[in-house]
Structure formats: C-alpha cells, structure tokens
Amino acid sequence: MSEVLKVKEVKQQFYTRRGIYKALNGIELELRKGEVFGIAGESGSGKSTLGLTIMGLLPRNASVTSGSVLLDGKDVIAPLREYATKSNQKFNFRRNENVIKKMNRELSTIRGNKVAMVFQDPMTSLNPVLQVGYQVAETMLVHQPRTLAMRRLARANAKRSDLNEALKVLRATESDEKALEDFFRNKGLEGLTEQVISIWRRKDLADAKKEKMILSLHSEKLSWFDRFVLNAVKEKGNLPSWLSKTPILSRYTRRVLLKEGYLKALELLSTLEVPNADKVIRMYPHELSGGMRQRIVIAIALANNPELVIMDEPTSALDVTVQAQILELVRHLKVKFNTSFIFISHDLSVLSEVCDRIGIMYGGRIVEIAPTKEIFDNPMHPYTKFLIAAIPTLEEKEIQEIGGAVPDMRFPPSGCMFHPRCPYIMEICRERVPDMIQVSKDHYVACFLYSGDNK
Amino acid sequence: MKLWVYIVRRLLLFIPTLIGLTFIVFVLSHSGGTNLVLAEYVNPRLTGEARTLLIQKLTEEFHLNQPIYIQYFYWLYQIMQGNWGYTNTPIFSGSVVTAIELFLPNTAMIAAVASILIWVIGVPLGVYSAVNRDSATDQVVRVGSFSLYAMPIYLIAVALILAVGVYLKILPFAGVVNPLLVSNLSWYHNGISYPTHIILIDAILHNNWQVAWNAFLHLLLPSLTLALATVASIIRILRASMLEVLDQDYIRLAWSKGISAKLVYNLHARRNALLPLLTLFGLTVAFLLGGAVVIETVFSYPGIGYWTTQALLNNDVGGIMASTLLFGLILVSANLILDIAYAFVDPRIRY
Numbered sequence: 024m025s026e027v028l029k030v031k032e033v034k035q036q037f038y039t040r041r042g043i044y045k046a047l048n049g050i051e052l053e054l055r056k057g058e059v060f061g062i063a064g065e066s067g068s069g070k071s072t073l074g075l076t077i078m079g080l081l082p083r084n085a086s087v088t089s090g091s092v093l094l095d096g097k098d099v100i101a102p103l104r105e106y107a108t109k110s111n112q113k114f115n116f117r118r119n120e121n122v123i124k125k126m127n128r129e130l131s132t133i134r135g136n137k138v139a140m141v142f143q144d145p146m147t148s149l150n151p152v153l154q155v156g157y158q159v160a161e162t163m164l165v166h167q168p169r170t171l172a173m174r175r176l177a178r179a180n181a182k183r184s185d186l187n188e189a190l191k192v193l194r195a196t197e198s199d200e201k202a203l204e205d206f207f208r209n210k211g212l213e214g215l216t217e218q219v220i221s222i223w224r225r226k227d228l229a230d231a232k233k234e235k236m237i238l239s240l241h242s243e244k245l246s247w248f249d250r251f252v253l254n255a256v257k258e259k260g261n262l263p264s265w266l267s268k269t270p271i272l273s274r275y276t277r278r279v280l281l282k283e284g285y286l287k288a289l290e291l292l293s294t295l296e297v298p299n300a301d302k303v304i305r306m307y308p309h310e311l312s313g314g315m316r317q318r319i320v321i322a323i324a325l326a327n328n329p330e331l332v333i334m335d336e337p338t339s340a341l342d343v344t345v346q347a348q349i350l351e352l353v354r355h356l357k358v359k360f361n362t363s364f365i366f367i368s369h370d371l372s373v374l375s376e377v378c379d380r381i382g383i384m385y386g387g388r389i390v391e392i393a394p395t396k397e398i399f400d401n402p403m404h405p406y407t408k409f410l411i412a413a414i415p416t417l418e419e420k421e422i423q424e425i426g427g428a429v430p431d432m433r434f435p436p437s438g439c440m441f442h443p444r445c446p447y448i449m450e451i452c453r454e455r456v457p458d459m460i461q462v463s464k465d466h467y468v469a470c471f472l473y474s475g476d477n478k
Numbered sequence: 479m480k481l482w483v484y485i486v487r488r489l490l491l492f493i494p495t496l497i498g499l500t501f502i503v504f505v506l507s508h509s510g511g512t513n514l515v516l517a518e519y520v521n522p523r524l525t526g527e528a529r530t531l532l533i534q535k536l537t538e539e540f541h542l543n544q545p546i547y548i549q550y551f552y553w554l555y556q557i558m559q560g561n562w563g564y565t566n567t568p569i570f571s572g573s574v575v576t577a578i579e580l581f582l583p584n585t586a587m588i589a590a591v592a593s594i595l596i597w598v599i600g601v602p603l604g605v606y607s608a609v610n611r612d613s614a615t616d617q618v619v620r621v622g623s624f625s626l627y628a629m630p631i632y633l634i635a636v637a638l639i640l641a642v643g644v645y646l647k648i649l650p651f652a653g654v655v656n657p658l659l660v661s662n663l664s665w666y667h668n669g670i671s672y673p674t675h676i677i678l679i680d681a682i683l684h685n686n687w688q689v690a691w692n693a694f695l696h697l698l699l700p701s702l703t704l705a706l707a708t709v710a711s712i713i714r715i716l717r718a719s720m721l722e723v724l725d726q727d728y729i730r731l732a733w734s735k736g737i738s739a740k741l742v743y744n745l746h747a748r749r750n751a752l753l754p755l756l757t758l759f760g761l762t763v764a765f766l767l768g769g770a771v772v773i774e775t776v777f778s779y780p781g782i783g784y785w786t787t788q789a790l791l792n793n794d795v796g797g798i799m800a801s802t803l804l805f806g807l808i809l810v811s812a813n814l815i816l817d818i819a820y821a822f823v824d825p826r827i828r829y
C-alpha cells in the first residue's frame with residue numbers, strides 16, 4: 024500500500040512572550056492510502072498543532088526546527104524549516120511570516136484540493152459575513168471550475184428521454200453507479216452522474232418524488248453568454264483571463280459557476296443530512312446551531328474529495344446520533360474514494376469505531392502506534408494503559424485517574440516525556456529519549472520497558 | 479422586527495434629540511440679554527417706522543411677552559414652517575433658507591470629495607499595513623498616520639497651503655474659482671452660480687470646461703486637508719481591526735481551502751475588518767463638519783462652515799441658530815443612515 028503522507032522527525036515550537044513552547048518533539052508518522060489514523064492524547068499534547076503543521080497552516084510565531092512532511096510529493100514545511108535552521112540570528116516574526124506567506128502561495132494547489140482540514144471549533148471556524156453556501160462553493164470554484172461547468176452543461180444538454188433512460192438503467196442494475204456513469208459518458212453528459220446519484224441516494228424522499236426530481240433536471244436552459252463561458256471553462260479548465268480580470272464583467276461571468284457551486288453545496292449538505300439544506304445554504308453561520316456548523320465545516324473539507332482529510336475533534340460538538348452519522352460518513356468515503364483520514368480525538372472510544380490504527384500522543388511525541396484492536400487488547404506504553412483505563416465503562420463506576428499534570432512544554436522533561444508521571448520509572452528514562460521499537464506487526468512503542476537495553 | 483419598524487422608531491427618536499438641541503441653544507442665546515427672535519427675524523436692512531411695526535408684529539406672533547419656555551414653542555413652530563429668519567454677514571445677507579441653499583451644496587461637495595479620498599487612501603493603506611505588518615511600509619504608514627492624527631486641522635491646512643499652493647504653486651487655495659474666468663458669464667452673478675450653486679457642476683452643465691477644471695482645482699486642497707485630517711484615524715483603526723481579524727479561526731479555514739491571498743485578504747478578512755469602521759464613520763461625519771468650519775475659513779471657501787464662522791464673528795444670531803440646527807440634523811441623520819447600512823453589511827444584526 025502506498026503512503027499519502029510521511030511525517031519525519033518533526034520538531035516544532037511556538038515563540039511567545041512567556042517563553043518557547045516546544046509543541047512537537049520529533050513526530051514520526053506514515054499514513055497509507057484509504058487508512059483512518061486516529062490520534063489520541065491529553066489536552067495540550069500537540070494534536071491540533073500536528074494537524075496544522077501537516078497543512079503548513081502555522082501562525083507567525085511557529086518555528087519548525089527540524090523534520091519534513093511529505094504530502095503529494097512535496098515537503099510542505101521545507102521553507103519554514105530552512106528559515107529556522109539556516110539563519111543563525113534570532114527568530115524574527117516578520118521574516119518567519121514572510122516564509123509562511125510564501126508557503127501559502129505554494130500550497131494553494133494542494134490545500135482544499137488534495138488535503139483538507141476540519142478545525143476543532145465549529146463556532147469560530149466559519150466566516151460570519153459570508154453565506155454558508157458560498158463558503159462551501161468557494162473551494163470548488165477555485166479548484167474545480169471544470170467539474171462545475173460540466174455539471175451545468177450536462178443539465179442544459181440533457182433531454183427528458185436521456186433522464187428517463189438513466190432511471191431505467193438505475194432500476195435495471197439495482198442502483199449501480201458504474202453503469203450509470205458509463206451510460207452518461209456515452210451520451211457526453213458526464214456531469215449528470217453525481218447529480219442523479221445524489222438525488223437517488225436521498226433517504227428523506229419517496230421514490231416517486233425522487234424520480235420526478237431527476238426528470239426535472241433537464242429543464243433549465245442557458246443563455247448564450249453563460250453557455251459560452253461554461254464551454255470555455257470546460258475546455259481550458261478555468262475562465263479565460265480576459266474575462267476574469269475585467270472588474271465588473273468577471274463578476275457577471277462567474278455568476279453561473281457560483282450558482283452551480285451553490286447547487287453542489289446543496290447536494291453535499293443533503294448527503295450530510297442537513298435538514299432544509301436549500302434554506303441553509305443561504306443562511307449565515309450565526310443562524311445555525313453548533314452541530315449544523317460542524318457539518319458545514321466538514322462539507323467544506325470534503326467538497327473536492329481530497330485524498331487526505333485531517334479531522335480535529337470533528338464529533339466533540341455533536342450529539343450521539345449526529346456523531347454516529349459523521350463516523351458512518353468517514354467509513355463510507357474511505358471505502359468509496361479511498362480517502363485517508365487523520366482523526367483527532369481525546370475520546371478513545373470514538374476512535375475505536377472508525378480507525379484502522381491509533382497513535383497515542385504525549386508531550387509532542389507519538390509514544391505508541393498500533394492497530395485499533397491491538398491497542399485496546401494489548402496496550403504497552405504506561406500512558407496508553409492509563410488512557411484506556413480512564414475510559415468510562417458501564418460496569419466500572421470508578422475511573423482511574425492519571426496522577427500528575429501535563430508537562431510545561433517550555434521546559435519539557437528530559438528523556439522520556441512521561442517519566443515524571445510514570446509508575447515504572449527507571450534511571451534511563453530520565454536520561455535518554457526512548458526510540459520507537461517494533462513489538463509486533465504494525466505495533467510500535469517508545470518505552471524502555473520493552474527495549475531490552477534498560478540496564 | 480422588520481427593518482422599517484426600526485427606521486420609524488429611529489426617526490421618532492429624532493424628535494426629542496432635536497428638541498433638546500434647539501432648546502439648549504435657544505435658552506443660551508437669550509442669556510446675553512438680546513432677544514433671539516428679534517435678532518433672528520428682523521430683516522437687518524429694515525429701518526425706521528417699518529422696523530418698529532415689524533417688532534410689534536413679531537412680539538405678538540412669537541409671544542415675546544411670555545416666559546422663555548413658551549416663547550421656545552412658538553419659535554419652534556415657525557422653524558417647522560420653514561421660517562428660519564434672517565442672517566447678516568459680510569459674505570451673505572438675507573434669508574437663512576437662501577443662505578443654506580447657497581452654502582450647503584459647496585460644503586457637500588468638499589465633504590463628498592474628501593469622503594472619496596478617505597476611502598481610496600485609507601482602506602488600501604490600512605489593509606496593506608496590517609497584511610504586511612512590521613514591514614518598512616507599515617512603519618512609515620504608522621508613523622505618518624499617527625503624526626497626522628496628532629496634528630490640529632488648521633496646521634494641516636496651513637502646511638498644505640504653504641507647500642502646494644505657495645511654494646510649488648500647483649494648486650489654488652482661495653475661493654471656489656478664479657474670479658477673472660467667471661466675470662462675464664451669464665450664469666454667474668455676485669459670486670453665485672446657477673442653477674445648482676456648485677460652480678463645478680454648473681460649469682459642466684453649461685459646457686464651460688475651462689471654468690469646470692478651474693473649479694475642480696479649487697476643490698482639491700480643501701478636500702485633501704479634510705481627508706488627511708480624518709484618514710489617519712481610519713487607517714489606525716482599520717489596521718488594528720484587520721490584524722485582529724487575520725488571527726481568527728475563519729481566516730485559517732480560508733487559507734486551508736487553498737484560495738488566493740487576494741481572496742483571503744480582500745473578501746474574507748477585509749469585509750469583517752470594515753465593520754467597526756462603519757460605526758466610526760458616524761464620528762467621522764461629526765469630524766468632517768467640525769473640520770469644514772475650520773477648513774472653509776482657512777481657504778475662504780463659501781460653504782456652511784465659512785458662513786458659520788462669519789455669523790459667529792458678527793454676532794449674527796440667525797446664522798448661528800440655523801447652522802446649529804443644520805449641523806444637528808445632519809449628524810443625527812448620518813448616524814441613522816449608518817445604523818441602517820450596518821444592518822445590511824453585517825448579517826448578525828437584527829432589529
């Protein structure tokens with residue numbers, strides 16, 4: 024299996040007025056295609072920071088002192104690392120920020136397209152002055168204008184008979200998407216496949232209603248100008264520059280794509296089971312509940328079917344039913360599109376439901392990595408053991424607490440980060456950082472208890 | 479609540495505000511011993527018998543024998559009828575309503591040009607300064623705007639006059655037009671142009687481009703002074719609010735979408751950063767009015783502000799009362815308009 028992401032030896036720190044916080048202290052991670060990788064750890068262990076570092080989305084006070092993040096054949100954090108290691112002068116916020124701006128430019132082709140992130144707090148993650156439909160559509164508008172153009176053109180070119188036949192295909196093949204895709208491709212109407220499927224798959228409508236909706240897809244006509252614009256986008260992949268650069272004309276030109284973006288956003292929200300999605304896309308974030316906003320944020324991340332999605336506590340704001348729905352969605356995308364996920368949560372029981380492998384983070388390091396079942400059946404690192412013992416179960420009323428507190432990351436403990444709280448502490452734990460050792464297939468742990476050289 | 483209910487409610491609030499304002503001015507203007515009404519309504523050109531008769535008539539009409547708070551209501555009644563009395567200043571003598579008709583358009587003109595200048599100078603500089611924080615340009619903008627902010631408005635005016643008008647000699651700095659150009663025009667008499675009383679627009683209407691260009695040049699220095707005096711605070715506040723917005727989670731989300739920097743700054747960030755400025759614009763209007771008084775006087779520019787100064791210097795009660803009322807009216811309406819604009823720009827505001 025090939026890797027979508029390789030994180031090597033990443034060390035990262037934040038410069039603040041109160042000191043330098045060493046947030047990541049040598050992260051090693053490989054993510055395979057179609058894999059869901061869970062990350063668990065206490066608050067402050069650096070989970071979110073790891074996600075942001077992978078996206079290259081660091082603030083101006085963040086410095087990457089070593090390591091690399093290989094994503095889509097590119098070392099995402101190379102410029103930051105080069106700045107931090109090359110200059111022997113003091114850390115300069117402005118210079119560092121200029122590097123970050125350069126990274127923003129370089130990464131704009133993969134962000135939102137190949138890799139996307141769902142941020143921790145849905146309440147503050149949406150722009151308060153933009154309609155949520157626009158916020159979802161924007162990603163598609165920027166990265167996949169051609170797909171939008173094809174969708175719209177296919178609707179304008181389709182005849183009612185085509186859609187009738189498409190329904191027959193769906194019925195005859197028992198909803199086989201491949202067959203439908205082939206059918207539309209032969210007709211030159213590729214853009215229709217996902218539109219028909221998304222209606223067909225809706226659970227909230229009766230069959231008769233769905234068929235009626237599918238049949239009515241052909242009825243929208245196009246003006247000659249819009250048709251010209253869409254054809255240009257279909258051929259060249261984007262708007263002709265003389266149109267997109269002219270101030271007022273560009274706005275007028277983009278309109279037809281934007282409208283299609285809203286429609287696609289509507290489809291996406293319906294698959295996320297957002298009620299009244301057609302109204303919701305015209306609303307502003309403050310009109311929506313936290314759970315609803317979280318789904319919008321997820322829709323933004325999924326809009327372009329990225330290869331890798333980093334989800335930072337995506338279910339913490341949601342009630343149990345919606346949470347189950349999101350987990351189901353993750354499983355579905357993983358199977359259907361071979362999407363890889365990094366799923367961050369402090370809740371191991373949530374991770375156990377979707378993840379293939381789980382990594383346990385402590386003090387900016389991953390201290391244990393193992394397949395999900397293995398980590399529950401055979402936890403090895405003392406910290407993992409504590410975390411698992413801390414999961415509330417129905418039988419045990421008493422929850423075991425971990426003694427001590429998360430270390431102050433300005434002055435991280437020497438050797439193993441966990442040694443001040445570890446009940447099995449040995450001499451060597453204070454002196455040396457334990458290496459990751461393989462204990463069985465796919466099970467790695469960084470602890471001297473298992474390394475043999477603990478004398 | 480519907481927007482129009484809100485508008486109506488705000489309009490109703492207008493009334494007590496203006497009553498309070500006029501009452502204070504009315505009472506204060508009597509404290510000097512002169513009767514406001516007589517000073518305001520007796521045409522200064524009238525003399526002898528006619529004058530005495532008029533005073534008698536006014537005493538009856540305005541109930542001048544009654545206590546002052548009763549007088550106030552009769553006076554207010556006349557004001558609401560559009561009867562604003564007379565003004566007598568060196569630059570204009572006659573009915574207040576005519577004076578307003580003549581001077582207000584000129585003030586509106588420099589305020590409009592100044593507003594455009596503020597917008598096109600202030601917003602790009604504020605945004606650029608925040609986006610490139612700590613860069614050399616940012617430092618220059620910060621120092622520059624702070625110095626402007628600290629400078630009194632007449633100092634800016636005098637500095638500009640000396641630099642651009644006297645030393646470089648590229649722009650005129652007195653009046654609205656070169657008098658030699660307009661001496662023989664059919665639509666220009668006694669310093670008054672027709673029909674709009676704004677010489678720039680009238681010249682364009684009469685297809686006289688030489689005069690129009692000259693009038694435009696006369697507009698530049700006063701407008702620029704007014705703009706510079708205000709733009710400093712706009713830049714400072716926009717820079718601060720832009721910096722705050724750029725740190726928000728939703729901007730990080732915008733970056734994570736891989737959209738262009740231009741889109742992140744100009745749509746996602748700027749639209750949010752401009753919201754606090756809108757509130758500031760209410761204050762800006764007040765500042766512009768105050769500034770207009772000083773600037774029009776320094777540039778001998780025949781607007782409301784110049785007239786107000788002349789009225790004050792000549793103890794012209796009619797002019798003082800009228801300009802106080804007018805300024806109050808403009809301020810209150812500007813704030814109302816801004817509040818309504820806010821509702822359109824910020825979707826979170828509901829009335």
Ligand SMILES: Nc1ncnc2c1ncn2[C@@H]1O[C@H](COP(=O)(O)OP(=O)(O)OP(=O)(O)O)[C@@H](O)[C@H]1O
Nearest residue numbers: 037039044046065066067068069070071072082432
């Ligand atoms: N912008 C920043 N400036 C300074 N320090 C930061 C910044 N962001 C994070 N940190 C520090 O980095 C460390 C890791 O934070 P991070 O948010 O990654 O933790 P987390 O594991 O995601 O925690 P939680 O479960 O609460 O989300 C913390 O000590 C935090 O104080």
Ligand SMILES: [Mg+2]
Nearest residue numbers: 070071072143
């Ligand atoms: Mg976090």
